[in-house]
Amino acid sequence: MRTGLWLVGARGSVAVTSIVGAAALRAGLAEPIGCVTEHPRLRTTALPGFGDLVFGGHDVVHTNLVKRAEALAAAGVVPARLVAALHSELSAVDDDVRPVPHAATQRATASAMRHDLEAFRDKHALERVVVVNVASTEPAAPAHPAHTDLERLQSAMAMSEPVLPGSSLAAFSAFSAGCAYVDFTPSTGARLPALHELAVQERTPYAGHDGKTGETLLKSVLAPMFAMRRLHATSWSGINLLGGGDGATLAEPAANAAKSASKQRVLGETLGYVPDGTTRIEYVPGLGDFKTAWDLVTFEGFLGTGMRMEFTWHGCDSALAAPLVLDLARLTAAAHKNGHIGPLADLAFFFKDPLGDTDHGLAAQFETLAKFAEGLR
Numbered sequence: 605m606r607t608g609l610w611l612v613g614a615r616g617s618v619a620v621t622s623i624v625g626a627a628a629l630r631a632g633l634a635e636p637i638g639c640v641t642e643h644p645r646l647r648t649t650a651l652p653g654f655g656d657l658v659f660g661g662h663d664v665v666h667t668n669l670v671k672r673a674e675a676l677a678a679a680g681v682v683p684a685r686l687v688a689a690l691h692s693e694l695s696a697v698d699d700d701v702r703p704v705p706h707a708a709t710q711r712a713t714a715s716a717m718r719h720d721l722e723a724f725r726d727k728h729a730l731e732r733v734v735v736v737n738v739a740s741t742e743p744a745a746p747a748h749p750a751h752t753d754l755e756r757l758q759s760a761m762a763m764s765e766p767v768l769p770g771s772s773l774a775a776f777s778a779f780s781a782g783c784a785y786v787d788f789t790p791s792t793g794a795r796l797p798a799l800h801e802l803a804v805q806e807r808t809p810y811a812g813h814d815g816k817t818g819e820t821l822l823k824s825v826l827a828p829m830f831a832m833r834r835l836h837a838t839s840w841s842g843i844n845l846l847g848g849g850d851g852a853t854l855a856e857p858a859a860n861a862a863k864s865a866s867k868q869r870v871l872g873e874t875l876g877y878v879p880d881g882t883t884r885i886e887y888v889p890g891l892g893d894f895k896t897a898w899d900l901v902t903f904e905g906f907l908g909t910g911m912r913m914e915f916t917w918h919g920c921d922s923a924l925a926a927p928l929v930l931d932l933a934r935l936t937a938a939a940h941k942n943g944h945i946g947p948l949a950d951l952a953f954f955f956k957d958p959l960g961d962t963d964h965g966l967a968a969q970f971e972t973l974a975k976f977a978e979g980l981r
Contacts, residue, residue, distance in 0.1 A: 607652040607937045608730040609930075610721060610783070612774045613739030614661025614701045617848060617893055618788070620672045621682055621926035622738075623659050627693040628686050630655040638927035640953070641934050646973065650942075650980040651934040660700030660724045662717065662774075663739075669698040681893045681922050700724055710768055711761035717777035725781075732940055734933045735778035735785045737771050737812075738925075740849065742791040745769040750798065754805070757798040768796075775799050779806045784936045787812030788929060790957060794947075804946055809939050811932060811948040814956040817924040818917050819844060819883075819897035820870055821966070826901075826915075827874040828965035835903050838910075840871055841881035842899040847891030848921070869957050870964040894920050928954055938980045950976035 609626075611619040628634035636642040641651055670687070673694055677684040687694070705716035725733050750760035750767050760767045761776075768776060771791035778785040779794075779802045787793030787810075794803065794810040803810055816824065819842055830837050872878040879901075897917040905911055932954055939948055949960030953969035963969060 605652040605732075605937065605941070606656050606658060606728065606730050607933065608724055608728065608733035608783075609657050609659050609933045610724060610733055610735045610778075611659065611661035611929075612735065612737040612771070613663055614659075615663040615665040615667060615669065615672050616738055616740075617672075617676060617681065617922040618738040618925045618929065619661065619663075620669060620676060621922040622929045623669065623694065623697055624673055624676075624682050624686055624690060625926050626654050626657050626659070626930055627690045627697075631690065631693075633686060633689060636927070638924065639931055640928065640973075641931045641977075643974075646977040648977060648981050651938045651977075654930065654934075657930065657933060658700075658728045658730060659697045660702070660720075662702055662704045662720065664704050666703070669694045669701065676893065676922070679892045681920055700727075704770075709762055709764060710766055710773055711758065714761065714773055714777045714780065717774065718781045721777065721781040721783055725783075732937055733778075733781070733783040734936045734940070735774060735783050736929055736933060737774055737785075737787045737789055737791065737793060738929060739770070739789065739791075741789050742769050742771055745772065745792040751796040752798060754798045754801040757796075772796055772799060775810065776802065779803045779808050779810075782806055782808060784808050784940045785810040785812075786932045786936055788815040788925065788932070790814040795959075800946060807943075807945050809936060809944045809946060809948050810959075811936055811951045812955060812957075812959060815925050815928055816954060816956045817921060817928065818895060818919055819899065820956045822899075822915060822917060823870045824874070824964055824966040824969070826913075827871055828967070830901075830903060831875055835905055837871075837875060837879040837901055837903045839880040839902045840899065842883045842897060844883065844885045845888045845891060845896045846885060846921075847888055847895070848893040874964045893922055894918065935977070935980075939976075942980055 673687045676682045677687045702720050707713040748767050750757040769792050771793040775785045775794040901913045947959040952958030952962040953973040
């Protein structure tokens with residue numbers, strides 16, 4: 605099942621790592637470590653193979669993919685030997701990365717984006733295309749009356765004043781072209797009533813949002829432990845130190861606030877209450893494409909005895925995120941083929957702030973995901 609994976613932010617670190625990884629898997633130069641869809645309970649021929657994925661995308665950056673991959677190799681994110689071996693494959697993908705269109709109105713811009721998607725699908729004779737947003741985090745979008753109704757939104761988009769944030773414009777374009785959409789960021793994306801209406805109208809699925817790769821992944825394992833053991837978490841505070849482009853973006857207060865809110869949802873919905881404390885995100889340029897998170901949890905046991913737990917997570921965000929991007933493309937494409945329409949709440953396992961009313965415990969989310977994959981068979 606030849607499947608297009610159209611990346612919004614195609615020259616960013618997560619996107620380039622995903623492209624290098626898929627090419628390495630196809631060439632037999634790497635193992636699918638970190639790819640959830642290769643777990644025995646999820647592995648199925650209903651999913652497109654890694655070798656069936658064809659890449660393209662939009663980006664505002666013009667540096668070619670080979671140069672971007674070489675920079676990631678120098679930073680220790682991907683092996684330099686793979687970049688050298690896959691030079692021609694990366695150059696071929698580069699031909700399908702387009703600049704983000706800009707027109708006088710958002711309706712015209714969306715039309716140009718849709719044209720890029722349709723041309724990509726036709727060029728490679730793809731059965732379907734999944735659009736995945738891995739661009740920089742946006743500030744939370746202000747509410748607009750046009751967000752609640754599709755007809756009103758389409759009319760507003762014909763005016764000169766923008767009504768949609770970039771992530772939502774990408775979702776609008778994806779649905780209009782009959783493509784599934786996944787938001788791997790905490791940006792607004794498809795989470796607007798008017799866009800849900802469009803997705804249903806075009807019979808397309810969508811998933812999101814904010815990929816769960818580090819500190820929140822650990823929270824989704826540890827918070828259920830406190831709930832099941834009936835230990836009361838009195839406070840839960842975390843500090844996240846990020847380098848790279850993501851860290852630079854999150855140095856902007858509005859984007860930082862959107863990311864922090866996404867990271868906190870797991871605690872309140874798992875514990876049934878919100879402990880004292882906050883999650884802070886700070887930009888540390890010297891960390892490059894790596895991140896460090898430190899969390900302190902204070903809790904009460906029997907007879908009110910006070911105790912504490914600390915953990916530190918140090919990882920490479922792009923290397924943690926890239927296999928999940930490939931997983932989501934495979935699962936969403938198969939769901940689209942199987943007739944799923946609208947929000948894919950069963951993919952909550954992958955997200956900090958998932959769609960729908962869902963259990964935030966990682967084990968429960970994995971069971972739901974495994975059943976979902978079984979249904980695709």
